[in-house]
Amino acid sequence: MGYALVLVRSASLDLEAFARATGTHPDLVRRLVALGILDAHRDAAGELWFAPSQVAVMGRVQRLRAGFGLNYAAVGLVTDLLDRIAALEAALREARQQGR
Amino acid sequence: MPAGPRADRRDFYEILGVPRTATQDEIQQAYRKLARQHHPDVNKDPGAEDRFKEISEAHDVLSDPQIRRRYDAFGPGFRQVPEDVDPEAFQRSQAGAGTAGAGQARGPGGAGGFGAGPGDDLGGINIEDLLGGIFGGRGFGPIPGADAEAELELTVEEAFQGGRRSVTLEGPDGRRTLEVKIPAGVTNGQRIRLAGQGGRGSEGARNGDLYFVVQIAPHPRYRVDGRDLYVDLPLAPWEAALGTTAAVETPRGEMKVKVPSGTSTGKRLRLRHHGLPHPRGSAGHLYAEVRIMVPAKLTDEERRLFEQLAEVSTFDPRRR
Numbered sequence: 221m222g223y224a225l226v227l228v229r230s231a232s233l234d235l236e237a238f239a240r241a242t243g244t245h246p247d248l249v250r251r252l253v254a255l256g257i258l259d260a261h262r263d264a265a266g267e268l269w270f271a272p273s274q275v276a277v278m279g280r281v282q283r284l285r286a287g288f289g290l291n292y293a294a295v296g297l298v299t300d301l302l303d304r305i306a307a308l309e310a311a312l313r314e315a316r317q318q319g320r
Numbered sequence: 321m322p323a324g325p326r327a328d329r330r331d332f333y334e335i336l337g338v339p340r341t342a343t344q345d346e347i348q349q350a351y352r353k354l355a356r357q358h359h360p361d362v363n364k365d366p367g368a369e370d371r372f373k374e375i376s377e378a379h380d381v382l383s384d385p386q387i388r389r390r391y392d393a394f395g396p397g398f399r400q401v402p403e404d405v406d407p408e409a410f411q412r413s414q415a416g417a418g419t420a421g422a423g424q425a426r427g428p429g430g431a432g433g434f435g436a437g438p439g440d441d442l443g444g445i446n447i448e449d450l451l452g453g454i455f456g457g458r459g460f461g462p463i464p465g466a467d468a469e470a471e472l473e474l475t476v477e478e479a480f481q482g483g484r485r486s487v488t489l490e491g492p493d494g495r496r497t498l499e500v501k502i503p504a505g506v507t508n509g510q511r512i513r514l515a516g517q518g519g520r521g522s523e524g525a526r527n528g529d530l531y532f533v534v535q536i537a538p539h540p541r542y543r544v545d546g547r548d549l550y551v552d553l554p555l556a557p558w559e560a561a562l563g564t565t566a567a568v569e570t571p572r573g574e575m576k577v578k579v580p581s582g583t584s585t586g587k588r589l590r591l592r593h594h595g596l597p598h599p600r601g602s603a604g605h606l607y608a609e610v611r612i613m614v615p616a617k618l619t620d621e622e623r624r625l626f627e628q629l630a631e632v633s634t635f636d637p638r639r640r
Contacts, residue, residue, distance in 0.1 A: 242464075243462045243525060244461070279464035279465075279526075279528075280361050280466065282461075282463040283359070283360065283361055283463055283466055284359070284361055286463060287361075287372070288355065288356075288359070302361060302362065310509065313533075314508070317508055317509075
């Protein structure tokens with residue numbers, strides 16, 4: 221028995237697949253890309269492609285929205301701030317470790 | 321998996337830290353404050369999600385005046401009390417006739433046995449099923465769980481050898497013990513992923529992952545920098561001047577290192593690839609840092625020889 225080996229385009233997800241994977245509507249996904257909350261790559265045909273890591277980003281957007289009733293612009297700000305805090309905490313941890 | 325109802329389920333007012341007489345504004349305020357603190361995307365602690373869930377559950381009940389009234393009257397089992405039971409009548413019957421009141425209020429649905437006082441078991445009904453999880457069931461659809469993070473302190477030896485280690489995490493749902501596989505050659509700040517052990521997804525969505533951030537504990541002998549290890553190599557003045565072969569302790573056991581003549585304090589002797597291993601590359605190095613030590617008390621003979629050396633030598637370590 222054998223399976224044909226198929227080259228998969230770096231496991232990127234198109235808009236439909238991304239919306240399915242995150243349980244959201246493609247219109248919402250498009251809006252979040254326009255707001256700069258989700259990172260997507262636009263190919264020559266104008267189609268959106270998403271890295272698999274963006275599925276987790278979408279999850280966080282949904283949780284923050286559900287937990288705090290944030291609008292999507294505010295979600296963008298909050299995720300940026302959370303990322304900056306995470307980077308600062310990692311740097312602080314490193315600095316503390318070298319200091320001792 | 322969501323745990324079943326806890327026998328020690330806490331009182332919703334207690335969870336929000338408000339008195340039973342709190343106004344709706346006070347309840348909202350307490351909830352907002354706690355939610356910001358414990359939201360699993362803000363607080364990476366593995367227990368944060370469970371606390372957030374408790375807080376949300378308490379808020380869901382207490383923020384709706386009608387549901388709150390039922391909770392006040394019937395206690396934690398209020399969801400099993402049929403809708404048409406009048407809270408005031410129920411309380412009067414409870415006060416008057418004890419358990420008999422429960423039978424009187426039993427509805428046609430046959431829910432039965434709801435006469436549980438606060439703190440009693442919920443009779444096998446899982447509140448999470450009824451609420452549909454923390455994030456689900458509110459018109460948001462399935463939402464994947466958040467990733468959580470915890471620190472994992474390892475000794476230099478554990479980082480060197482790798483292996484298994486059980487780690488116990490504390491949460492309001494009790495303790496859970498996880499087997500963590502530590503790859504040989506983990507470094508400070510590296511993250512070990514336990515797939516699906518983070519926050520729970522709602523409505524069948526994926527669970528988040530739990531990350532252990534490795535922190536290598538201070539070691540009496542080794543200093544760690546990335547994959548490189550540093551160890552002191554104490555030498556007698558004559559060993560450093562004349563050269564010698566000295567034993568150095570490494571995580572792999574004792575090694576011999578050749579000290580060239582004319583070695584001063586601060587010089588690093590490198591043992592190639594004897595630092596922490598690298599699973600996908602070359603191992604770090606081990607550096608033996610020379611420290612020249614002198615006897616605290618000289619014997620007469622030693623003193624005589626040092627004095628003789630001082631007279632003969634023209635060496636001046638401070639000459640520029």
